[in-house]
Amino acid sequence: MEKINIAIFVSGSGTNCENLIKYFADSQQVRCALVVSNKPDAYALVRARNLGVETAVAAKPQLNDAGFMMPLLRDRAIDFIVLAGFLPLVPDFLIDAYPRRIVNIHPALLPKYGGKGMWGHHVHEAVKAAGETETGMTVHWVTPVCDAGEIIAQYRCALSPEDTADDIAEKEHQLEMQYFPQVVERVLMQTFS
Secondary structure, three states: OOOEEEEEEEOOOOHHHHHHHHHOOOOOOEEEEEEEEOOOOOHHHHHHHHOOOOEEEOOHHHHOOHHHHHHHHHOOOOOEEEEOOOOOOOOHHHHHHOOOOEEEEEOOOOOOOOOOOOOOHHHHHHHHHOOOOEEEEEEEEOOOOOOOOOEEEEEEEEOOOOOOHHHHHHHHHHHHHHHHHHHHHHHHHHHOO
16 A cells, blocks of 8 residues: 655644654554645754654745645645644645645634634633633644634543643643544544545
8 A cells, every 4th residue: 555645734843743753653554754834943844854754844925826835745745734733824725635634733622712813822821811621632624714624533631720821731732742643543544545
């Protein structure tokens, strides 16, 4: 069987990106073929290169240019896209080219704390401000509407009133490290079986 080539889209430090690359490093079925960032200084690019994965930068003009993005992905035979802390909206032409083949991780229990402006620490601060007793992570399909795609999986953790936004972030991040690669693998096996 041909390996399933995935591209990981990132904007930040890349802990989830690194976790995915390591998780699939010895896989007979899945290959992390490309890491794409909208930021040339994203530390995720360093992590990917250190693990031997090709990287590319697609700032907003390139990201929204089908003439740039489609050959980038096609030339590497990319079958599936995983957003792992990728902040820009994915352009419609990519969603059309990869129907139900793009997933995103979100650091809250959608539909709560999703949408414009809800990323990274903003999410955890909002969860804290609302006095939530739990938080978690969501993996969902990517659609043209931010954070509105069908939910694939959610994992929860309890919060205490004493938890700071940093504590909430840490608890949620542990869920990502534990479950995100497994969810991606499950989706890939269902999609390409």
